[in-house]
Amino acid sequence: MANSAQATKRARQAEKHRIHNASMRSEMRTKVKKILAAVEAGDKEAANAAFRVAQSSLDGMARKGIIEKNKAARNKSRLNARIKAMA
Helix, strand or coil: CCCCHHHHHHHHHHHHHHHHHHHHHHHHHHHHHHHHHHHHHCCHHHHHHHHHHHHHHHHHHHHHCCCCHHHHHHHHHHHHHHHHCCC
């Protein structure tokens, strides 16, 4: 347990950030699943629309350090390849 007021505050902030980051990661996974569902259904329009939303979200999370920038780039690349392969 924290022994000072500063350490107590940092522990409180860390827990708040952990919960927020977990929520953001969950939201990211949901957006990726929407793209994959649209690809499976063969709906290229919906897949492209979902990809634009997910792309922005992935970039923002990478910028804030919630995920690594290479992970964001890898996810975007793989999802885009799946959409292009629908042709």
